[in-house]
Amino acid sequence: MSAPPDQSPPIPRPAAEGGALRAVRILLPILVLAAGLVTWELVVRLNNLPPYVLPGPILVFKTLISDWGVLSRSLLVTLLTTFEGFVAAAVGGIALALLFNQSKFLEYSLFPYAVILQVTPVIAVAPLLLIYLPQQTAVVVCAWIVAFFPVLSNTTLGLASVDRNLAGLFQLYGASRMQTLRYLKLPAALPHILGGLRIAGGLSLIGAVVAELAAGTAGAGSGLAYRINESGYRLNIPRMFAALLLLSLAGIVIYGVLALISHLALRRWHESALGKDT
Amino acid sequence: MTNVGNGGIGGAVWSDAGLSAGGIAVSLRGVTKVYDSGVMALGPLDLDVRKGEFVALVGPSGCGKSTALRLIAGLIAPTSGSVRISHHAGEVRPGRAIGFVFQEPTLMPWASVRENVGLPLKLSRVPAPEADARVREALEQVGLAEFAGAYPRELSGGMKMRVSLARALVTDPDILLMDEPFAALDEITRFRLNNDLLALWRNLRKTVVFVTHSVFESVYLSQRVIVMTQRPGRLDAEIKIETSEPREEEFRTSAAYAEYCRKVSAALAPAYAGRAAL
Numbered sequence: 001m002s003a004p005p006d007q008s009p010p011i012p013r014p015a016a017e018g019g020a021l022r023a024v025r026i027l028l029p030i031l032v033l034a035a036g037l038v039t040w041e042l043v044v045r046l047n048n049l050p051p052y053v054l055p056g057p058i059l060v061f062k063t064l065i066s067d068w069g070v071l072s073r074s075l076l077v078t079l080l081t082t083f084e085g086f087v088a089a090a091v092g093g094i095a096l097a098l099l100f101n102q103s104k105f106l107e108y109s110l111f112p113y114a115v116i117l118q119v120t121p122v123i124a125v126a127p128l129l130l131i132y133l134p135q136q137t138a139v140v141v142c143a144w145i146v147a148f149f150p151v152l153s154n155t156t157l158g159l160a161s162v163d164r165n166l167a168g169l170f171q172l173y174g175a176s177r178m179q180t181l182r183y184l185k186l187p188a189a190l191p192h193i194l195g196g197l198r199i200a201g202g203l204s205l206i207g208a209v210v211a212e213l214a215a216g217t218a219g220a221g222s223g224l225a226y227r228i229n230e231s232g233y234r235l236n237i238p239r240m241f242a243a244l245l246l247l248s249l250a251g252i253v254i255y256g257v258l259a260l261i262s263h264l265a266l267r268r269w270h271e272s273a274l275g276k277d278t
Numbered sequence: 279m280t281n282v283g284n285g286g287i288g289g290a291v292w293s294d295a296g297l298s299a300g301g302i303a304v305s306l307r308g309v310t311k312v313y314d315s316g317v318m319a320l321g322p323l324d325l326d327v328r329k330g331e332f333v334a335l336v337g338p339s340g341c342g343k344s345t346a347l348r349l350i351a352g353l354i355a356p357t358s359g360s361v362r363i364s365h366h367a368g369e370v371r372p373g374r375a376i377g378f379v380f381q382e383p384t385l386m387p388w389a390s391v392r393e394n395v396g397l398p399l400k401l402s403r404v405p406a407p408e409a410d411a412r413v414r415e416a417l418e419q420v421g422l423a424e425f426a427g428a429y430p431r432e433l434s435g436g437m438k439m440r441v442s443l444a445r446a447l448v449t450d451p452d453i454l455l456m457d458e459p460f461a462a463l464d465e466i467t468r469f470r471l472n473n474d475l476l477a478l479w480r481n482l483r484k485t486v487v488f489v490t491h492s493v494f495e496s497v498y499l500s501q502r503v504i505v506m507t508q509r510p511g512r513l514d515a516e517i518k519i520e521t522s523e524p525r526e527e528e529f530r531t532s533a534a535y536a537e538y539c540r541k542v543s544a545a546l547a548p549a550y551a552g553r554a555a556l
Contacts, residue, residue: 170401172351269430270387
């Protein structure tokens with residue numbers, strides 16, 4: 001710190017040094033993917049494996065294109081379920097956390113049941129839900145059960161980890177409960193909430209798939225997981241792989257979108273969204 | 279001319295001087311604070327601060343200086359005794375009578391400097407145009423007018439502390455409570471902020487209660503240094519600092535300053551000696 005340390009400008013970022021490292025970080029996983037695919041294709045070709053034992057990546061890709069009509073419709077069904085479950089989980093988790101934060105009484109009464117709901121394997125719960133609820137509702141409920149807990153627990157943590165001095169400041173200036181919630185607790189909890197939502201996004205996809213698998217044997221589903229089951233029965237292994245590929249891509253996209261939203265919301269102030277050098 | 283009182287048990291001895299010299303801004307009578315853990319943190323403490331006076335509280339760490347400040351601010355309630363704060367002409371202005379500057383800047387990281395400084399006004403629902411004008415004025419007072427749009431992470435430690443000070447001033451409080459505000463800053467920044475604070479105090483004529491563990495800072499800033507005993511903190515001694523006003527940087531190097539520092543250090547010594555013996 002030189003002349004007036006009080007007014008020194010923010011430290012400039014070292015620019016160029018990060019570029020090479022970033023290129024390596026993107027290139028390496030791509031190389032691994034390429035090597036894996038080539039090996040897979042070679043193993044299939046050299047051993048003359050029939051597609052119903054193991055299809056090569058090229059055949060899987062071809063199937064993805066030729067069956068796109070069926071697969072895309074299933075993808076939409078699964079995505080819609082995931083989205084509904086995710087929204088329900090986000091709204092439910094945040095609302096419940098806010099209620100818990102306002103009333104210890106409610107928290108003590110209900111939190112154990114939230115935990116029980118979380119630790120009971122959803123795959124065992126799904127068949128029961130399918131008995132009592134219409135199938136589409138049951139699938140969404142499954143997605144919700146799996147995904148709401150991380151939102152709830154992260155939001156609860158965030159609301160409770162408000163800076164004590166800031167809380168004192170709000171008290172000093174006579175802030176109402178609503179003001180404290182809106183101007184202090186919610187913004188302070190935002191990084192935690194967004195972290196919870198990022199986990200919930202992936203989990204609601206898992207919940208949707210689990211419920212579809214459970215429902216699939218009942219026969220009425222048409223989501224991607226149902227498609228995988230169905231293709232399995234028909235020994236249409238390339239389509240199983242293609243559907244799996246789509247599920248995996250859907251998960252990646254969901255995570256990416258949520259991570260992007262989180263980054264955009266926090267980039268101006270939160271440590272997690274800032275470069276390591278600032 | 280110094281006046282080393284020995285309050286300790288009968289702390290009321292010196293309070294008469296305050297009464298004769300105009301209004302009392304802050305009055306503590308027999309105040310004690312026992313924390314839930316059973317730790318006796320403070321008192322019994324008697325303290326009077328005149329309107330427009332700059333008082334420094336010094337004492338060993340853990341002696342309850344900060345507790346005393348929080349009691350005055352109304353952030354915590356005394357276990358026994360009374361805390362009285364005078365308001366402007368008897369007018370009750372909740373949240374306006376007191377400004378508090380914490381040991382850390384205690385800024386909301388998600389909000390710009392402008393929003394941080396304007397927080398007390400927003401909480402008391404001051405109309406936006408008026409609030410904007412007052413925020414600008416407060417930022418000008420601390421010399422940060424051009425940083426209104428910056429975020430806290432973009433500022434240096436000294437600048438953050440200035441923002442915190444501007445936020446305390448924005449409500450135009452009668453009493454400014456400062457809890458070791460410059461303790462974490464480097465010495466040069468600290469000296470600059472000391473001078474700026476003195477200038478502000480001269481211009482605005484606030485009542486200031488300044489907690490510090492620095493003997494040098496307490497002598498440089500205040501009109502009266504109150505030395506506290508180790509926990510539970512009581513009044514140990516009172517040293518009046520009388521020098522030509524306004525104080526300038528030369529005061530720091532003057533013989534009178536050194537003499538005052540020696541006196542305060544001597545008054546503090548028993549508290550620290552007691553600690554060593556424990």
